[in-house]
Amino acid sequence: MSAVKTYNSLSEVKSDLLNGTLTLPELVGHYLDRIAEERHLNAFLEVFGDEAEAQAKTVQEKIMHGKAGKLAGMVIGIKDIICYKDHRITVGSRILENYTSIYSSTVVERILAEDAIIIGRLNCDEFAMGGSNENSYYGHVKNYADNTKVPGGSSGGSAVAVQAGLCLASLGTDTGGSVRQPAAFCGVVGLKPTYGRVSRYGVVAYASSLDQVGPITRSVEDAALILEVIAGADEYDSTASSKPVPAYSRGLASGGKKKLAYLVEALSSGGIDPEVKTMTEQAIQQLKEEGHTVEPVSFPYLEYVVPTYYILTMAEASSNLARYDGVHYGYRSPNATDLESTYKKSRSEGFGNEVKRRIMLGTFILSAGYYDAYYAKAQKVRKLIRQKTEEILNTYDFILMPTTPTPAFGIGEKIDDPVTMYLADIFTVQASLAGIPAISVPAGNNSSGLPLGLQFMGRRFGEGELLAFSEHFLELTKQKVIHH
């Protein structure tokens, strides 16, 4: 074990860097040791050891000269779906096994410009399709709290790396819960920004009308700081909003009494684990005792959110993934003999089962005879879900929900039953369909020591209020320091 302590936020790191009890090369050395000690978790697909060590020296110099950026001292891992120039990227798939990014994503450019140190790329479900990280071609990831449990997905490696202290923070992506659900399963903080708050340029597409990059951290403070760096307009992504980016990290103290809604249908839904329900009821009680208003509201569309989400995402995925054809780039089958067999064999051999299932269903959903019955209908239902959610948020500041209906489940437990796996997304996909920001914060452990997560959803572009309230909640419930 190295002598460096476990840090929970960049401000803790910075204060030790400035008082001279820590140097950045020591910190990076510590994380590299931790990664080696915990190899069996399979969180990292590749470690950029030499580069991180070199960067640590450069940034240390900058700190000494008072010239360092906002993220100096932040050692960060990136989900293997985010392009980083001249580095490999696989998206958890065989089809991109030997692919190297030829440019960097906007989010990577922005964190590097503020002196973050990127320590490696993190395991994930293939093309971000999954909720357990069991769909990675490079093997499953283990939850650090209990190695027999999944870490959640699709950003499973990103959550475990932060949970196990292999880096301070990570970037994940969230289409229907992939940042929030693994954060909940691993007892860390995960934020999905408003759709359009963060550029998607250089992030491999799964379902473009929902995909967003978000931070996974050990503190709300770090989530705020990372968002502040990665958010904002981007000439390479027309869906990235040009709304000014507030200094989220400096607005965490603002508070006051808030009005929260919780969905009656969520707490009475059959699939909810009793301890998750109790945790949520206790949180409601604590918030009420603090003087906040917390009231039940009805959201009659809860049973439609999962089917709507899967119809739309499969349709978008089938279109986005058409580009992996064995011709342009990526895996090409050595058994192909002509153009058609190149397409067929490369895609059959290159994609895993879950990805193929979604491409086929998505193609069916978009086919001439069924488009109106499925795709057009799901678009209409999405609109109703968004309108009803916005209506609730006109009256209430936040919607409170458990992040997941159950704590982390066993590795292998749901993998043969896609429908059960999809239904586990019931509490996260609403915010995705509505395009609103949502955060998962640690809310204690269940009786077997598995982390539980509580979710707050806010108004479009209301990340500032959402983060400040989350910070307040963690102080109230004394979950501020993450112990594992």
Ligand code: GLN
């Ligand atoms: N579990 C969901 C899915 O499989 C969410 C994935 C994600 O957010 N990338 O689609």
